[in-house]
Amino acid sequence: xxxxxxxxxxxxxxxxxxxxxxxxxxxxxxxxxxxxxxxxxxxxxxxxxxxxxxxxxxxxxxxxxxxxxxxxxxxxxxxxxxxxxxxxxxxxxxxxxxxxxxxxxxxxxxxxxxxxxxxxxxxxxxxxxxxxxxxxxxxxxxxxxxxxxxxxxxxxxxxxxxxxxxxxxxxxxxxxxxxxxxxxxxxxxxxxxxxxxxxxxxxxxxxxxxxxxxxxxxxxxxxxxxxxxxxxxxxxxxxxxxxxxxxxxxxxxxxxxxxxxxxxxxxxxxxxxxxxxxxxxxxxxxxxxxxxxxxxxxxxxxxxxxxxxxxxxxxxxxxxxxxxxxxxxxxxxxxxxxxxxxxxxxxxxxxxxxxxxxxxxxxxxxxxxxxxxxxxxxxxxxxxxxxxxxxxxxxxxxxxxxx
Amino acid sequence: xxxxxxxxxxxxxxxxxxxxxxxxxxxxxxxxxxxxxxxxxxxxxxxxxxxxxxxxxxxxxxxxxxxxxxxxxxxxxxxxxxxxxxxxxxxxxxxxxxxxxxxxxxxxxxxxxxxxxxxxxxxxxxxxxxxxxxxxxxxxxxxxxxxxxxxxxxxxxxxxxxxxxxxxxxxxxxxxxxxxxxxxxxxxxxxxxxxxxxxxxxxxxxxxxxxxxxxxxxxxxxxxxxxxxxxxxxxxxxxxxxxxxxxxxxxxxxxxxxxxxxxxxxxxxxxxxxxxxxxxxxxxxxxxxxxxxxxxxxxxxxxxxxxxxxxxxxxxxxxxxxxxxxxxxxxxxxxxxxxxxxxxxxxx
Numbered sequence: 043x044x045x046x047x048x049x050x051x052x053x054x055x056x057x058x059x060x061x062x063x064x065x066x067x068x069x070x071x072x073x074x075x076x077x078x079x080x081x082x083x084x085x086x087x088x089x090x091x092x093x094x095x096x097x098x099x100x101x102x103x104x105x106x107x108x109x110x111x112x113x114x115x116x117x118x119x120x121x122x123x124x125x126x127x128x129x130x131x132x133x134x135x136x137x138x139x140x141x142x143x144x145x146x147x148x149x150x151x152x153x154x155x156x157x158x159x160x161x162x163x164x165x166x167x168x169x170x171x172x173x174x175x176x177x178x179x180x181x182x183x184x185x186x187x188x189x190x191x192x193x194x195x196x197x198x199x200x201x202x203x204x205x206x207x208x209x210x211x212x213x214x215x216x217x218x219x220x221x222x223x224x225x226x227x228x229x230x231x232x233x234x235x236x237x238x239x240x241x242x243x244x245x246x247x248x249x250x251x252x253x254x255x256x257x258x259x260x261x262x263x264x265x266x267x268x269x270x271x272x273x274x275x276x277x278x279x280x281x282x283x284x285x286x287x288x289x290x291x292x293x294x295x296x297x298x299x300x301x302x303x304x305x306x307x308x309x310x311x312x313x314x315x316x317x318x319x320x321x322x323x324x325x326x327x328x329x330x331x332x333x334x335x336x337x338x339x340x341x342x343x344x345x346x347x348x349x350x351x352x353x354x355x356x357x358x359x360x361x362x363x364x365x366x367x368x369x370x371x372x373x374x375x376x377x378x379x380x381x382x383x384x385x386x387x388x389x390x391x392x393x394x395x396x397x398x399x400x401x402x403x404x405x406x407x408x409x410x411x412x413x414x415x416x417x418x419x420x421x422x423x424x425x426x427x428x429x430x431x432x433x434x435x436x437x438x439x440x441x442x443x444x445x
Numbered sequence: 446x447x448x449x450x451x452x453x454x455x456x457x458x459x460x461x462x463x464x465x466x467x468x469x470x471x472x473x474x475x476x477x478x479x480x481x482x483x484x485x486x487x488x489x490x491x492x493x494x495x496x497x498x499x500x501x502x503x504x505x506x507x508x509x510x511x512x513x514x515x516x517x518x519x520x521x522x523x524x525x526x527x528x529x530x531x532x533x534x535x536x537x538x539x540x541x542x543x544x545x546x547x548x549x550x551x552x553x554x555x556x557x558x559x560x561x562x563x564x565x566x567x568x569x570x571x572x573x574x575x576x577x578x579x580x581x582x583x584x585x586x587x588x589x590x591x592x593x594x595x596x597x598x599x600x601x602x603x604x605x606x607x608x609x610x611x612x613x614x615x616x617x618x619x620x621x622x623x624x625x626x627x628x629x630x631x632x633x634x635x636x637x638x639x640x641x642x643x644x645x646x647x648x649x650x651x652x653x654x655x656x657x658x659x660x661x662x663x664x665x666x667x668x669x670x671x672x673x674x675x676x677x678x679x680x681x682x683x684x685x686x687x688x689x690x691x692x693x694x695x696x697x698x699x700x701x702x703x704x705x706x707x708x709x710x711x712x713x714x715x716x717x718x719x720x721x722x723x724x725x726x727x728x729x730x731x732x733x734x735x736x737x738x739x740x741x742x743x744x745x746x747x748x749x750x751x752x753x754x755x756x757x758x759x760x761x762x763x764x765x766x767x768x769x770x771x772x773x774x775x776x777x778x779x780x781x782x783x784x785x786x787x788x789x790x791x792x793x
Contacts, residue, residue, distance in 0.1 A: 346653030
């Protein structure tokens with residue numbers, strides 16, 4: 043592909059934001075009957091980064107993925123916020139792609155305000171999605187090659203049939219499938235191969251962002267591991283960024299650079315994955331980490347989290363985690379905690395918990411320090427983070443390189 | 446973890462006395478249908494498995510999809526008839542008559558994976574619990590029936606029972622539903638509880654609650670529990686013994702911590718290296734990529750040999766026996782036979 047040089051230039055620009063979600067709100071239904079599925083979610087995805095989104099069923103993680111790609115179906119309604127997509131880095135990767143992202147130049151594009159034509163241009167070529175159930179996402183009556191070349195036909199008008207076929211072979215080879223599978227139907231492939239075809243399709247136009255909604259949940263562990271390895275190699279080579287959505291936090295810690303934890307439609311904690319693993323700040327994150335039995339050390343009895351996840355239509359008052367929280371205080375029942383940096387900490391980690399507001403002693407389990415303290419230069423900590431819940435945009439120090 | 450009876454290696458926790466349930470040489474070959482006709486081919490779903498479940502123990506069966514672990518559970522509960530092999534309940538061979546069958550179902554019970562479909566949506570919790578009580582326990586009065594049903598809910602920590610007894614499945618969360626399914630299993634006062642992936646459909650934060658419940662039932666009521674799972678970390682958490690299955694056969698078994706700490710079979714090593722593990726010190730090295738073989742025409746010799754990084758000539762020709770590799774640990778792998786230890790030893 044001609045854009046090979048462009049993709050290397052984007053991968054060197056690791057660190058600049060490629061997708062910014064600000065105060066996104068999503069309802070299911072309208073008027074009085076509406077159920078709020080996502081409340082004020084803010085995320086920033088940087089170039090070449092893997093952002094993990096973890097949560098249980100009903101936490102809103104899939105809704106978030108659908109909303110930010112504008113794929114949300116009725117009765118889902120986006121009622122607020124913005125999703126900014128930086129088509130080509132601010133550093134001006136000018137000749138990027140094959141003319142696809144020309145429209146906006148380097149100005150970010152608000153996907154929530156984009157027209158259908160804008161969306162059509164950007165989807166797949168810049169922003170691709172891999173869905174959970176490959177069996178349902180692939181067309182059962184079309185052969186693999188037809189499905190692979192379809193996107194090329196729509197977005198790369200200049201390509202001939204032979205070139206498209208060649209590209210399809212290249213894509214399959216990229217995900218470890220031999221070209222004699224081109225003429226197969228989806229039902230003739232194993233679950234792992236179908237998911238690989240899905241990934242190949244998503245990468246067909248060398249997008250900058252790939253959103254993956256539980257891409258390996260239905261697969262066996264060995265297949266899951268193989269696909270994730272391939273995915274990470276492809277990411278290194280092609281330089282795209284990934285939003286990886288899953289309920290399996292233990293997997294996410296291994297593969298993601300940063301993790302956002304969702305509960306009851308809100309992001310309750312955000313941190314880089316090792317920090318989250320070693321030093322969680324929200325009781326829900328802690329409980330979730332304690333729900334995965336370890337493969338090492340003594341066998342100790344673990345308790346998980348008492349109770350069960352709330353239904354979005356009957357969310358508890360205040361912090362929606364308070365009925366299950368061992369540390370709940372009166373304030374938690376009344377006021378919704380704000381997502382912000384825990385008191386006394388710098389860096390780009392945030393938690394939505396009243397325990398972290400500096401007015402009481404934090405339980406020991408929630409005030410651990412991550413083993414290797416990130417070498418954050420004294421970046422002005424306070425001002426921006428304290429005032430607004432939109433904590434993501436301002437602080438972006440350079441400490442990501444240590445990962 | 447193995448006892449040897451008449452030259453046969455029996456997997457499962459080693460305890461003195463007669464195991465509550467024992468299977469000898471259990472085999473199931475499903476005929477392959479070609480259109481409407483039966484062909485001469487068979488799916489070798491479970492091949493020659495001997496397993497003993499003593500009371501008060503948890504045995505975990507771990508494997509990928511298609512390894513035959515669910516078929517094994519269904520064979521043990523007599524939902525499907527084995528091609529060959531026999532079952533022994535308290536050391537007595539299980540008869541085939543309808544009375545023997547009823548007796549068996551009141552001793553051995555299976556809890557299924559999906560509590561959303563294993564409970565009947567149009568019936569209350571009370572109905573689900575009272576039906577087996579009426580059939581197997583024959584209580585004298587309606588009051589006694591009610592008390593028995595409520596006692597069952599208390600046993601699975603759904604208390605106060607009055608709050609749950611007249612609810613419908615859709616009013617309960619996944620974890621609560623699975624508890625009802627387990628309570629229904631306990632209604633017949635079984636001695637053996639088989640659980641086929643009982644937590645894989647549940648939310649992560651409530652899985653441990655159900656696993657802990659199984660552990661309490663083992664401890665308090667001396668049940669023999671078989672825990673079928675694909676999640677080796679949860680098997681390590683819950684089980685006394687882990688039995689690893691691959692392509693219809695047991696490839697390794699032993700005490701849970703030993704299996705995860707020093708796996709001896711290359712397949713167990715592969716499974717462990719693929720499992721998510723945030724504490725993993727180094728990056729993952731997968732040895733033995735690919736997929737399990739077709740069970741219609743399984744490979745000769747060791748069924749893992751096409752994927753095995755250590756495969757030797759002997760692996761392609763003869764099936765390895767279960768060889769001792771540590772305290773109560775056996776692995777069906779030629780690498781552990783003194784005659785064939787030429788290749789680099791399989792290290793975890």
